[in-house]
Amino acid sequence: MAELDDVIHQPLRLKIMAALNALPQSAGLEFSRLKKLTGATDGNLGAHIETLAKAGYVSVEKAFVGKKPQTTVTATAAGRGAFARHVATLQEIIAGKQF
Amino acid sequence: MIDSKQATDALADIEDTVRRVRQSLIYRFTSTIMLMWGALVFAGDILSWLRPGYGLYIWIGVYVLATAGLFALSAYNHAQSRIRTFDRRYLLSFLFIVAFGIFCCVFGQFTPRQQTTFWPVYVMLFYMMAGVWFGTAFIVIGAAIIALTLIGYVYIPGMPFLLWMAVVNGGGLFVGGLWMRRS
Numbered sequence: 001m002a003e004l005d006d007v008i009h010q011p012l013r014l015k016i017m018a019a020l021n022a023l024p025q026s027a028g029l030e031f032s033r034l035k036k037l038t039g040a041t042d043g044n045l046g047a048h049i050e051t052l053a054k055a056g057y058v059s060v061e062k063a064f065v066g067k068k069p070q071t072t073v074t075a076t077a078a079g080r081g082a083f084a085r086h087v088a089t090l091q092e093i094i095a096g097k098q099f
Numbered sequence: 100m101i102d103s104k105q106a107t108d109a110l111a112d113i114e115d116t117v118r119r120v121r122q123s124l125i126y127r128f129t130s131t132i133m134l135m136w137g138a139l140v141f142a143g144d145i146l147s148w149l150r151p152g153y154g155l156y157i158w159i160g161v162y163v164l165a166t167a168g169l170f171a172l173s174a175y176n177h178a179q180s181r182i183r184t185f186d187r188r189y190l191l192s193f194l195f196i197v198a199f200g201i202f203c204c205v206f207g208q209f210t211p212r213q214q215t216t217f218w219p220v221y222v223m224l225f226y227m228m229a230g231v232w233f234g235t236a237f238i239v240i241g242a243a244i245i246a247l248t249l250i251g252y253v254y255i256p257g258m259p260f261l262l263w264m265a266v267v268n269g270g271g272l273f274v275g276g277l278w279m280r281r282s
Contacts (some may be wrong), residue, residue, distance in 0.1 A: 004100070004101065009101075009109070011109075011112065014109060014112060014113065015112060015113075015116045018112070018113040018116040018117055018118050018120075019117070019119075021117075022116070022117040022120040023120070023124075028181060030119075032125065033276070036123075037116065037119050037120060037123060038116070040130045079232040087110070087113065090109050090110050091106075091110070093100075093102070093103055093106035094103050094106045094107055095103065096103065
């Protein structure tokens with residue numbers, strides 16, 4: 001029986017993974033855009049991205065565009081796999097296979 | 100563990116986020132295209148006002164530049180985000196739209212003034228149709244440009260109508276592009 005992924009299941013981390021997973025492989029989202037899409041604050045978003053990065057689910061790339069620092073977050077292959085399994089588990093729960 | 104209701108809510112959250120990401124990507128790329136079209140249309144209307152006899156060549160030039168620009172923007176976008184946004188299918192659709200527009204102008208025997216009105220109204224109709232699927236910003240921008248174009252057609256006689264169209268059509272696309280980028 002599949003288990004829910006505790007790292008992904010937290011609501012904001014679920015939104016972050018859903019957003020990154022909606023992009024083509026190896027495409028990422030800038031921090032500011034991710035913030036707008038998830039409705040999170042800077043600090044909150046940063047902390048949850050760090051949790052996902054520690055789990056190996058996202059990679060974080062920092063660069064300068066002109067003089068402005070830009071942080072881009074990308075879902076890793078492990079992250080995409082974990083997200084797909086998490087969604088499958090949610091669907092199983094809805095279908096009543098787990099309870 | 101969670102219950103079925105919580106799982107349904109989580110999946111709804113995922114769907115909502117995915118929908119917002121897709122809309123954001125569409126808005127971002129379209130806004131760049133609108134800025135390009137805005138600048139080209141503005142230049143086309145101003146040049147047509149300055150050199151009324153060369154309207155056909157000016158607008159052929161605008162469309163050739165726009166097509167090249169669409170390919171260039173798509174290549175840039177692909178390099179930046181791995182997402183391809185303009186390919187042969189889009190080019191064909193674009194050519195069909197232009198071909199039908201030319202067909203209407205020729206068979207309708209439109210005057211230059213009517214053609215100046217027809218093209219923005221015709222193209223904005225597609226923006227509004229796109230809005231049904233991709234977001235209300237397209238509908239708002241399309242409806243605003245159509246309304247202002249028709250107001251100019253009715254109330255602004257003679258050559259100043261081209262200046263009005265430069266502001267309304269070129270400027271409208273430019274402002275619409277900036278607005279869409281912030282949405």
